[in-house]
Amino acid sequence: MDSEYAIEAEGLRRVYRTRTGWIRPRRETVEAVRGVDLTVRRGELFGLLGPNGAGKTTTIKMLNTLLIPTAGTARIRGFDVVRETREVRRRIGYVFGGDRGLYDRLSALDNLRYFAELYAVPAREQRHRIAELLELVGLTGRERERVEGYSRGMRQRLHIARGLLHRPEVLFLDEPSIGVDPVAARELRRTVADLAANGTTVLLTTHYMAEADELCDRIAVIADGRIQALGTPAQLRRRADGRRVVEVEAYGVPATALTALRDLPGVRETALEERGALQLLTVQSDAGVDVQGDVLRELAGVRLGRVNSREPTLEDAYVAIVNAA
Amino acid sequence: MSAVRTLGIGTLMHAKHLSRSSFEIALALIIPLVQATLAVYLFRAGDEPHRLLEAAVGAGLMGVWSSVLFGSGGAIQNQRWQGTLEMIMLAPRRPVLVVLPITAATALTGTYALLATLLWGRLIYGIRLDFAHPLRFLAAALACVAGLGMFGLLLASTFVLIRNANALANPLDYPIWLLSGMLVPISVLPSWTAPIAAVLPTTWGARALREATSGGPVWPSIGICLAISTACLILGAFLLTSFERRARAAGTLALS
Ligand SMILES: Nc1ncnc2c1ncn2[C@@H]1O[C@H](COP(=O)(O)OP(=O)(O)OP(=O)(O)O)[C@@H](O)[C@H]1O
Ligand SMILES: [Mg+2]
Numbered sequence: 001m002d003s004e005y006a007i008e009a010e011g012l013r014r015v016y017r018t019r020t021g022w023i024r025p026r027r028e029t030v031e032a033v034r035g036v037d038l039t040v041r042r043g044e045l046f047g048l049l050g051p052n053g054a055g056k057t058t059t060i061k062m063l064n065t066l067l068i069p070t071a072g073t074a075r076i077r078g079f080d081v082v083r084e085t086r087e088v089r090r091r092i093g094y095v096f097g098g099d100r101g102l103y104d105r106l107s108a109l110d111n112l113r114y115f116a117e118l119y120a121v122p123a124r125e126q127r128h129r130i131a132e133l134l135e136l137v138g139l140t141g142r143e144r145e146r147v148e149g150y151s152r153g154m155r156q157r158l159h160i161a162r163g164l165l166h167r168p169e170v171l172f173l174d175e176p177s178i179g180v181d182p183v184a185a186r187e188l189r190r191t192v193a194d195l196a197a198n199g200t201t202v203l204l205t206t207h208y209m210a211e212a213d214e215l216c217d218r219i220a221v222i223a224d225g226r227i228q229a230l231g232t233p234a235q236l237r238r239r240a241d242g243r244r245v246v247e248v249e250a251y252g253v254p255a256t257a258l259t260a261l262r263d264l265p266g267v268r269e270t271a272l273e274e275r276g277a278l279q280l281l282t283v284q285s286d287a288g289v290d291v292q293g294d295v296l297r298e299l300a301g302v303r304l305g306r307v308n309s310r311e312p313t314l315e316d317a318y319v320a321i322v323n324a325a
Numbered sequence: 326m327s328a329v330r331t332l333g334i335g336t337l338m339h340a341k342h343l344s345r346s347s348f349e350i351a352l353a354l355i356i357p358l359v360q361a362t363l364a365v366y367l368f369r370a371g372d373e374p375h376r377l378l379e380a381a382v383g384a385g386l387m388g389v390w391s392s393v394l395f396g397s398g399g400a401i402q403n404q405r406w407q408g409t410l411e412m413i414m415l416a417p418r419r420p421v422l423v424v425l426p427i428t429a430a431t432a433l434t435g436t437y438a439l440l441a442t443l444l445w446g447r448l449i450y451g452i453r454l455d456f457a458h459p460l461r462f463l464a465a466a467l468a469c470v471a472g473l474g475m476f477g478l479l480l481a482s483t484f485v486l487i488r489n490a491n492a493l494a495n496p497l498d499y500p501i502w503l504l505s506g507m508l509v510p511i512s513v514l515p516s517w518t519a520p521i522a523a524v525l526p527t528t529w530g531a532r533a534l535r536e537a538t539s540g541g542p543v544w545p546s547i548g549i550c551l552a553i554s555t556a557c558l559i560l561g562a563f564l565l566t567s568f569e570r571r572a573r574a575a576g577t578l579a580l581s
């Protein structure tokens with residue numbers, strides 16, 4: 001079977017049923033994904049963005065066979081993820097962020113040997129493939145050390161090497177750059193871009209907008225378990241066309257000031273981001289209206305740092321899309 | 326052929342991982358010493374030298390059994406805690422090929438307890454290691470390890486289906502020693518235990534070891550031990566497949 005699409009999903013839904021409490025157990029249901037449709041072409045680098053709890057990981061796990069969808073269907077290279085699990089697994093790689101999921105008391109080399117065998121890499125290719133990947137993720141020379149002594153970023157790089165062992169046609173990367181230092185993150189982006197250039201299909205989730213902007217051919221913004229927007233980074237950025245962004249560094253913005261800002265004429269979105277002691281206040285407004293004076297008036301009495309006015313970025317478009325959801 | 330290789334490498338890696346756990350190492354140092362002592366003091370009364378060796382072998386086998394019971398019973402839960410369960414289940418393999426190496430590894434590391442018990446018995450208590458059939462003893466020991474590894478798969482796959490299965494492992498530890506005749510001959514147990522003993526692979530493994538130690542046919546017992554274990558393996562493989570399916574439906578492959 002050969003399909004033009006690497007990933008196809010129709011009406012994917014996923015409900016989690018959980019039990020909480022010991023003495024009087026309460027059953028709860030969470031609708032994590034509420035109807036996701038998407039298609040990803042072969043060799044495409046597709047980004048899945050969205051706030052925490054939006055359903056990104058759940059979507060990925062339905063596509064990579066770890067979760068059975070509550071409803072809907074999905075195919076990887078034409079193979080159904082529920083009925084043709086083994087065919088799907090042969091063709092996919094999965095890398096998730098974080099430092100779990102490895103055998104800590106084994107060396108990186110042993111971890112890779114084990115997974116190479118498990119993921120059916122032909123015996124005579126294993127040694128060469130492992131050496132190649134260690135080189136790729138920059139762990140050559142440290143491969144005989146036990147993973148328990150690895151830093152977070154080193155573990156993350158080992159995760160990536162493992163995900164690539166069997167040369168998957170479709171690669172799922174769930175926040176692969178978490179805990180990776182800036183230089184290594186740049187190398188990781190280059191690796192991912194190279195893979196896609198060589199025909200690997202990549203589905204990537206990340207919270208770093210610049211990463212998504214640089215890498216992805218198309219991006220879906222997901223919130224509340226639904227796709228809220230889908231397009232190329234340029235198309236998504238256009239969502240914020242006709243807007244202007246004022247950024248204010250502040251210390252201790254009261255909640256009342258924030259609501260007041262939202263009600264100012266011309267203001268479209270506000271967002272407050274904590275950066276240590278500092279807060280970064282972002283106010284999006286219609287480009288025709290100069291809101292900077294009004295914003296500063298509302299913030300009277302609050303200690304302020306730098307103030308600047310700029311063109312919107314992908315991140316601003318993302319904020320607008322998520323806030324509208 | 327490739328399945329055999331996968332099993333072999335998997336077992337080796339899991340045994341390596343297990344044997345480096347400081348908890349396991351501490352247990353491995355203490356338990357065989359206790360067991361050798363137990364064997365000697367329980368059976369010193371008997372004057373026949375073979376009885377003492379037999380007891381040491383039986384005590385060693387108890388060590389293998391404990392390793393399998395706790396290691397295999399908790400195998401899947403341990404993988405879940407480490408976050409490796411998803412990654413191994415994602416392999417394009419039958420679940421049995423993924424989990425059997427883990428339970429086989431618990432039997433393999435448990436063998437250390439058998440060897441160490443014999444060694445302590447020799448060093449501290451001067452038990453003479455003169456087996457009636459040394460080669461058959463080796464064969465019986467290998468059969469015990471293989472059989473317990475397969476039996477472990479059944480444990481692994483039933484324990485995941487039961488809530489708080491860890492609590493179940495403790496009360497199973499001791500009765501199985503007794504029932505399988507590792508410590509005292511089955512003939513002294515009440516007759517209602519006989520049918521239970523007959524279907525436990527541990528009974529036949531213990532019997533093969535005893536026959537090789539003190540004289541006896543050995544091979545039939547090995548054969549029965551492996552046959553029962555294979556049945557456990559098949560049943561366990563079946564249960565594992567259904568576990569995998571259920572866990573994917575319930576979303577319980579990962580800790581959440
Ligand atoms: N195993 C589970 N059991 C119950 N609820 C779950 C489980 N996994 C996820 N959820 C819930 O489903 C929703 C979606 O979670 P998911 O992990 O898919 O989000 P996400 O987009 O990946 O978020 P993040 O950016 O934080 O990784 C959340 O409300 C989460 O609490
Ligand atoms: Mg996630």
